[in-house]
Amino acid sequence: MLGEPDVEASQVAASRAAAAVTSAPDGSVGGRKDLTADRCTADAKGAWSYTATLTNHQTTAQTYAITVSIVDGKTSTVYGTKALTATVQPKKSTPIKAERFYTKRIEGALCVTRVTRKAA
Numbered sequence: 057m058l059g060e061p062d063v064e065a066s067q068v069a070a071s072r073a074a075a076a077v078t079s080a081p082d083g084s085v086g087g088r089k090d091l092t093a094d095r096c097t098a099d100a101k102g103a104w105s106y107t108a109t110l111t112n113h114q115t116t117a118q119t120y121a122i123t124v125s126i127v128d129g130k131t132s133t134v135y136g137t138k139a140l141t142a143t144v145q146p147k148k149s150t151p152i153k154a155e156r157f158y159t160k161r162i163e164g165a166l167c168v169t170r171v172t173r174k175a176a
Contacts, residue, residue: 087120087173089113090144091152094169096124102161104136106154106169112144117176119143122169124154129164136160143176 087110094108106124122140127133136158144150 084121084172084174087118087171088169090118090120090173091122091169091171096167096169098161098165099156102159103156104158104165104167105156106138106152106167108152108169109149110142110144110152111149112146112173114173114175115146117143117145118173119176120171120173122152122171124157125168125170126158126162126165127168128162129166135162135165 090111090113092109092111094106096104096106098104104126108122110120110122112118120142122142123137124140125137126135128135138154138157140152140154142150142152
């Protein structure tokens with residue numbers, strides 16, 4: 057009808073805006089594709105450890121900020137977080153490790169990882 061907003065067009069525009077790659081105020085951008093072989097596990101006593109490999113696919117050195125959080129799978133409550141940083145030279149890889157960074161047994165907990173990168 058005339059005069060009614062085009063809901064589909066506004067939803068598409070909102071979706072495109074959300075999908076656009078933007079940078080944070082410090083110039084960092086998402087770096088999740090550079091993080092591989094990531095593994096976050098709890099041992100028999102409930103202590104969480106994290107390992108991964110970072111590969112810099114860029115042509116300049118990059119500094120990565122990795123945040124690993126233990127969260128409640130139902131409520132999204134964050135129980136513990138470990139912040140890691142690493143600078144990786146162009147076309148090189150480096151292992152990332154956080155051993156026993158959270159040591160309480162939590163039923164239904166999940167491990168969530170966030171990665172950003174910016175030029176070193």
